[in-house]
Structure formats: structure tokens, C-alpha cells
Amino acid sequence: MSAVSPLLASASPETVRLAIDTVRTLAMDAVQAAESGHPGTPMALAPLAYALYATHLRHDPAAPAWVDRDRFVLSVGHASMLLYGSLHLAGYDLPLEEIRNFRQWESLTPGHPEVHHTKGVETTTGPLGQGIANAVGFAVAEASLAATFNRPGHQIVDHYTYFIAGDGCLMEGISHEAASFAGHMKLGKLIGFFDDNGITIDGSTALTCSDDAAQRFAAYGWQVLQVDDVNDLAAIDAAIAEAKADTERPTLIITKTHIGFGSPNRQDSAKAHGEPLGKDEIALTKAAYGWPSTEPFFVPADALAHWREAAAQRAATHTEWKHTWQAYEAAHPELAREFERRMKGELPPQLEQAFPVFDAKSGAVASRAASGAVINAIAGVVPELLGGSADLTGSNLTNVKGAQPFSAAQRDGRNFHFGIREHAMGAIMNGMGLHGGVIPYGGTFLVFSDYMRPAIRLAALMGVQAIYVFTHDSIGLGEDGPTHQPIEHLAALRCIPNLLVLRPADADEVS
Ligand SMILES: Cc1ncc(C[n+]2csc(CCOP(=O)(O)OP(=O)(O)O)c2C)c(N)n1
Ligand SMILES: [Mg+2]
Structure with a gap:
């Protein structure tokens, strides 16, 4: 060579x-x-x-968004x-x-x-x-x-x-x-x-x-x-x-x-x-x-x-790539449309109908369980939604059931195991979101939002479409004690300009 x-x-x-x-x-x-x-x-x-x-x-300087x-x-x-x-x-x-x-x-x-x-x-x-x-x-x-x-x-x-x-x-x-x-x-x-x-x-x-x-x-x-x-x-x-x-x-x-x-x-x-x-x-x-x-x-x-x-x-x-793209469009027109949709950041029209309904009949549903249900319900119509947790998958309920983990061997896996790396998780999500074609989400306990705060701040500054799933938002955490109790975290997140902080009070508000 x-x-x-x-x-x-x-x-x-x-x-x-x-x-x-x-x-x-x-x-x-x-x-x-x-x-x-x-x-x-x-x-x-x-x-x-x-x-x-x-x-x-x-x-291509003439096409910086290619x-x-x-x-x-x-x-x-x-x-x-x-x-x-x-x-x-x-x-x-x-x-x-x-x-x-x-x-x-x-x-x-x-x-x-x-x-x-x-x-x-x-x-x-x-x-x-x-x-x-x-x-x-x-x-x-x-x-x-x-x-x-x-x-x-x-x-x-x-x-x-x-x-x-x-x-x-x-x-x-x-x-x-x-x-x-x-x-x-x-x-x-x-x-x-x-x-x-x-x-x-x-x-x-x-x-x-x-x-x-x-x-x-x-x-x-x-x-x-x-x-x-x-x-x-x-x-x-x-x-x-x-x-x-x-x-x-x-x-x-x-x-x-x-x-x-x-x-x-x-x-x-x-x-x-x-x-x-x-x-x-x-x-x-x-x-x-x-x-x-x-x-x-x-x-x-x-x-x-x-x-x-x-x-x-x-x-x-x-x-050269334009030729590749034309051939692809001709051979796989539906995939080509889907790729364009995803790269443009357009959400699928079916999304609105996909959300589960939680009402009086549902009984009391923990908000994290509702979050897990929402992720699973919309995952089917929003294939670009990719994410997971910083090693708290079972607690954050971020897993898409039936889907594979993203791994070296399974690149189309959509469940991300970021490991206990909250800061990198946040900044990796930023790169994913900026790349386009994928919408990243990542979960951890609310108290550990501190560990990823610099990346969240940059996401907000850049307008990245990143979704954080912060569970265990309660001082009533019980036996874990003060290290795991979020006290100032909600207020601290609300201080970040351009960050939309939603604190659902019940399952209905989650969806
Ligand atoms: C997280 C963070 N801490 C501190 C700074 C302030 N800062 C800017 S450049 C710099 C030194 C960086 O050294 P190096 O990466 O070796 O850059 P070089 O001087 O070799 O260009 C520091 C401390 C920063 N930009 N970001
Ligand atoms: Mg240096």
C-alpha cells in the first residue's frame, strides 16, 4: 500500500x-x-x-452537511x-x-x-x-x-x-x-x-x-x-x-x-x-x-x-458517494426513504398513536415502570431511538425487550450498555445525536446526573436531541442513604439553560 x-x-x-x-x-x-x-x-x-x-x-466544503x-x-x-x-x-x-x-x-x-x-x-x-x-x-x-x-x-x-x-x-x-x-x-x-x-x-x-x-x-x-x-x-x-x-x-x-x-x-x-x-x-x-x-x-x-x-x-x-446513493435508491427505495427520514431528524407519523395510555384503570404504576413501557411502546415505531443505561438497566428500565445489545459483534443492537461511565455516556450521546440518524437516550439514578453534568450542559448548549432517563428521584430511597438521595439535583438541572426538565408526577404524565 x-x-x-x-x-x-x-x-x-x-x-x-x-x-x-x-x-x-x-x-x-x-x-x-x-x-x-x-x-x-x-x-x-x-x-x-x-x-x-x-x-x-x-x-466537501460546498456541502458541509453531506x-x-x-x-x-x-x-x-x-x-x-x-x-x-x-x-x-x-x-x-x-x-x-x-x-x-x-x-x-x-x-x-x-x-x-x-x-x-x-x-x-x-x-x-x-x-x-x-x-x-x-x-x-x-x-x-x-x-x-x-x-x-x-x-x-x-x-x-x-x-x-x-x-x-x-x-x-x-x-x-x-x-x-x-x-x-x-x-x-x-x-x-x-x-x-x-x-x-x-x-x-x-x-x-x-x-x-x-x-x-x-x-x-x-x-x-x-x-x-x-x-x-x-x-x-x-x-x-x-x-x-x-x-x-x-x-x-x-x-x-x-x-x-x-x-x-x-x-x-x-x-x-x-x-x-x-x-x-x-x-x-x-x-x-x-x-x-x-x-x-x-x-x-x-x-x-x-x-x-x-x-x-x-x-x-x-x-x-x-x-462518488452521490453515485453510490443513486444506485442504492434504485435498488432499495424504501430503505433510502427511511434513511433520509432519519438523517433529516423527522419523527415517524405513527409516533403519536404509539404511546401507552395510563388511566384510573391502570392502577398505580411507578413512573419508571411507565417510562420503561413508553420506551418499549415507541421503540417499535421509532427505530432510531437507541440507548440504555450506565449499568442500571434493571433499575432505570431502559431496555427494549426482544432487542439485542449494541456490541462489537452486533452493530444493529439497540440496547446500549454504557458501563459505569456516566460522563462518557452523556458525551457519547452528544456525538450520536450530532451525527444524526439516531436519537440517543441514557439512564442512571438522578443523583448521578452530577457525574454527567458537563455533557448535559453541552447537549443543551448545542441543542442535541438527547434524552436522559433519571430514575430514583426521591429522598425516600430508603436504605441506600444520603449518598443516593437527590437533594439539589432537580434544581441544579433546571438551572441549565435550554435543558427541558420534565418531572412527571405519575404514569400518565410520563406518557
Ligand atoms: C475541563 C477543562 N478544564 C480546564 C480547562 C482550561 N484549559 C484550557 S487549555 C488548558 C491546558 C490544556 O493543555 P493541553 O491540552 O496540553 O493543551 P496545549 O497547551 O498543549 O495546547 C486548560 C487547563 C478547560 N478548557 N477544560
Ligand atoms: Mg499540551
């Missing part, structure tokens, strides 16, 4: 270098103009963004200029004016990437670690939809999910929960990069962390690869090829990088993380790159032309 992509093989090294340095200089200039932001990580990761957006991702595009999650949300620079250069609807307006009120370039705000941004990131679990959710949705809708000779759902995580993401506990789930579920189309720069805000990671990330992820059942220098595009290419070749394991590609790459006085220092370089240092850095202009936001014509040519080549994957 040839590792080097055709574009890389044909382009001159000078042009490629210019194309990459444009991402770097836009990041430096945008942060400088905003007088705040994070220049160092985009400067370091520019070659990786180039490798993805210009040579690997199946994407359903079978590869998904890319920037878990290191503070490095937002890496994403904005790449989207702008690839030709997404993000003009240079928006890059100049980085971090300004009403711009399309907020400090941290926001889904549904900027075309090409797949999920809102910034709270570190969440993005990894979102990416796991995207991969779960892909696997489920592929198993449900693909037919021999018709691969209409067939994409990868990529993420970039940093030291912070990997230190966060959610990365353990999510990576453990992904390894167990053998999500082979999940490809992550670890930006191994040895730096966080406080300084060297030697202050806080001596984990062996490679051994850690290997233990989760991931394939782990190493790229010694992120500037080595052929090595990145080869690693991605190897990641794709392993269909059984998710892959973590550990890339050694230098934060603030090329800056004579800031490279490899925590100072490069979260403050403007300053005009003098920018001038020195641009000189070190051999940059052709002193003007801020300068985009060399050659670099832009190269990016656009690359994007056009990438967009050809969309054209």
Missing part, C-alpha cells in the same frame, strides 16, 4: 510548506488582532490539519484557529473577514468552536476531554447506521471519525471512560491523534503527569502508533493508512509536536499556549518560516490555490 497521498506526491514541497505555514500565520495574526486566544497549538498542528483537510478527509462525510472533532477546542484556518483555506463558507474577526461578537469564529454556528464545525469543544467522547459517539452512530442501512454492494454509510486530543483531554477522566468503551466496542473507524507536546498551562507536563499514553491506550484495546515529528507528512500519511487498515481497533496516533512551532522565543514554552505572541515575536517567527510578507492575514496565492485544488480532490469523494 502506498502511504503517500497523490496530492502530496505531485505538489512541490515549497508549496506544501507555504500551505501549512498559512495556517500557522493566520493563527498568530488572528490571536494578535483579538489580543487573546491560543496561537501555539495551531502553529504546531498545522501539518496535521493540512494532512487531514487537504489529503485525507472525505469532505451525511457520509468523515467527521473531525477538535477536542483541543482552544486551538480553534487550527480549525478556522483550515476551513477557510479549504473553501468552507468562512471568508477571511471572519478570520480577521476571530473572537469578536457575532463573528463566525468564536474563541472555541461552536457547532451549528460555523459551517464545518461538528461539535462544540473547549471543556477538555469531551471531544474524545463525542468522537466515540460519532463512530457509534456510523457503525449502527452502516449495519442498519448498508446492503451488499451499497455502502451508503462508510466514513471515519477523527479527533485531535491534547495533554488536557487525556488527563481528564472522561478520556478513560470513552476510550475504554471504544476499545471494548472495537470501533475500528475511530482515529485519534494525541498532540504530545509535553506542555499545559502551568508548564511542563512533568509537573503533573507521568502516564504512558501508549500503554494506556493499548490496554484499552486500541492500536497505538507513533509519529515522531508532526512535520513529517509522509509519516502521518503512513499512520493514517495503518489506522484504516486495522478495522478491529480504534487507533491512537501519538504525534510529537512543538507548541509555538518556529517561534524563536516561545517554542516549547507554556507561554505559547494562551496569549498573543506579540508583534515583534510574530515578525521573528514569520522570518524563521521564510514568510513572504509582513502584512497580517496575508494568504499567498499559491497556498490558497493549492488548498482549493486539494479540497476539490477531496470533494470528489462526495461526487
Whole structure:
């Protein structure tokens, strides 16, 4: 297998270098103009963004919502200029004016990437670690939809999910929960990069962390690869090829990088993380790159032309897919309509009639039993409803009777056993919901909503259609005692803007 992509093989090294340095200089200039932001990580990761957006991702800047595009999650949300620079250069609807307006009120370039705000941004990131679990959710949705809708000779759902995580993401506990789930579920189309720069805000990671990330992820059942220098595009290419070749394991590609790459006085220092370089240092850095202009936001014509040519080549994957889709529509018209319905997020018309009726004749029905009955009643008409519990299935009554568990062997299983991983459950649900085609639900005791609160907050912020089943909403829990009594939880959830909190008083209100 040839590792080097055709574009890389044909382009001159000078042009490629210019194309990459444009991402770097836009990041430096945008942060400088905003007088705040994070220049160092985009400067370091520019070659990786180039490798993805210009040579690997199946994407089409003219159709950012194409359903079978590869998904890319920037878990290191503070490095937002890496994403904005790449989207702008690839030709997404993000003009240079928006890059100049980085971090300004009403711009399309907020400090941290926001889904549904900027075309090409797949999920809102910034709270570190969440993005990894979102990416796991995207991969779960892909696997489920592929198993449900693909037919021999018709691969209409067939994409990868990529993420970039940093030291912070990997230190966060959610990365353990999510990576453990992904390894167990053998999500082979999940490809992550670890930006191994040895730096966080406080300084060297030697202050806080001596984990062996490679051994850690290997233990989760991931394939782990190493790229010694992120500037080595052929090595990145080869690693991605190897990641794709392993269909059984998710892959973590550990890339050694230098934060603030090329800056004579800031490279490899925590100072490069979260403050403007300053005009003098920018001038020195641009000189070190051999940059052709002193003007801020300068985009060399050659670099832009190269990016656009690359994007056009990438967009050809969309054209190919359209042919695949036409053949599928012709061969399986009913499935095609159903797939479209699900991807559009349209609920089936039969839903209204499907709800069970609880009235005086039903007698006293516990609200969680009513919840279980509702899930089972609507599951038949809403096949996109997928979910389960964080190991409290029998208590939360989230199981769909007669259905299989989602597993490595059973991708069309709809009962999810998230394990005792509430935080990841919430963030995986976010990825599933954002992917589209599935509506995730997840259950636990109300008291443990605290364990998933950061993901719930993001779901509400992003408008994700996620449903939480919180049972045991009572201080009268009995023998379990105060650790299991929800006291402030209802009020705390009601404080989250855009979260619809329903507390049914009886079975009738549940349905
Ligand atoms: C959950 C969470 N805690 C803290 C922060 C604040 N924060 C933003 S970036 C950062 C350091 C991250 O270090 P690393 O991931 O190594 O990023 P790098 O500096 O290498 O780009 C911190 C603590 C955050 N964004 N999210
Ligand atoms: Mg770091």
C-alpha cells in the first residue's frame, strides 16, 4: 500500500510548506488582532490539519452537511484557529473577514468552536476531554447506521471519525471512560491523534503527569502508533493508512509536536499556549518560516490555490458517494426513504398513536415502570431511538425487550450498555445525536446526573436531541442513604439553560 497521498506526491514541497505555514500565520495574526486566544497549538498542528483537510478527509466544503462525510472533532477546542484556518483555506463558507474577526461578537469564529454556528464545525469543544467522547459517539452512530442501512454492494454509510486530543483531554477522566468503551466496542473507524507536546498551562507536563499514553491506550484495546515529528507528512500519511487498515481497533496516533512551532522565543514554552505572541515575536517567527510578507492575514496565492485544488480532490469523494446513493435508491427505495427520514431528524407519523395510555384503570404504576413501557411502546415505531443505561438497566428500565445489545459483534443492537461511565455516556450521546440518524437516550439514578453534568450542559448548549432517563428521584430511597438521595439535583438541572426538565408526577404524565 502506498502511504503517500497523490496530492502530496505531485505538489512541490515549497508549496506544501507555504500551505501549512498559512495556517500557522493566520493563527498568530488572528490571536494578535483579538489580543487573546491560543496561537501555539495551531502553529504546531498545522501539518496535521493540512494532512487531514487537504489529503485525507472525505469532505466537501460546498456541502458541509453531506451525511457520509468523515467527521473531525477538535477536542483541543482552544486551538480553534487550527480549525478556522483550515476551513477557510479549504473553501468552507468562512471568508477571511471572519478570520480577521476571530473572537469578536457575532463573528463566525468564536474563541472555541461552536457547532451549528460555523459551517464545518461538528461539535462544540473547549471543556477538555469531551471531544474524545463525542468522537466515540460519532463512530457509534456510523457503525449502527452502516449495519442498519448498508446492503451488499451499497455502502451508503462508510466514513471515519477523527479527533485531535491534547495533554488536557487525556488527563481528564472522561478520556478513560470513552476510550475504554471504544476499545471494548472495537470501533475500528475511530482515529485519534494525541498532540504530545509535553506542555499545559502551568508548564511542563512533568509537573503533573507521568502516564504512558501508549500503554494506556493499548490496554484499552486500541492500536497505538507513533509519529515522531508532526512535520513529517509522509509519516502521518503512513499512520493514517495503518489506522484504516486495522478495522478491529480504534487507533491512537501519538504525534510529537512543538507548541509555538518556529517561534524563536516561545517554542516549547507554556507561554505559547494562551496569549498573543506579540508583534515583534510574530515578525521573528514569520522570518524563521521564510514568510513572504509582513502584512497580517496575508494568504499567498499559491497556498490558497493549492488548498482549493486539494479540497476539490477531496470533494470528489462526495461526487462518488452521490453515485453510490443513486444506485442504492434504485435498488432499495424504501430503505433510502427511511434513511433520509432519519438523517433529516423527522419523527415517524405513527409516533403519536404509539404511546401507552395510563388511566384510573391502570392502577398505580411507578413512573419508571411507565417510562420503561413508553420506551418499549415507541421503540417499535421509532427505530432510531437507541440507548440504555450506565449499568442500571434493571433499575432505570431502559431496555427494549426482544432487542439485542449494541456490541462489537452486533452493530444493529439497540440496547446500549454504557458501563459505569456516566460522563462518557452523556458525551457519547452528544456525538450520536450530532451525527444524526439516531436519537440517543441514557439512564442512571438522578443523583448521578452530577457525574454527567458537563455533557448535559453541552447537549443543551448545542441543542442535541438527547434524552436522559433519571430514575430514583426521591429522598425516600430508603436504605441506600444520603449518598443516593437527590437533594439539589432537580434544581441544579433546571438551572441549565435550554435543558427541558420534565418531572412527571405519575404514569400518565410520563406518557
Ligand atoms: C475541563 C477543562 N478544564 C480546564 C480547562 C482550561 N484549559 C484550557 S487549555 C488548558 C491546558 C490544556 O493543555 P493541553 O491540552 O496540553 O493543551 P496545549 O497547551 O498543549 O495546547 C486548560 C487547563 C478547560 N478548557 N477544560
Ligand atoms: Mg499540551
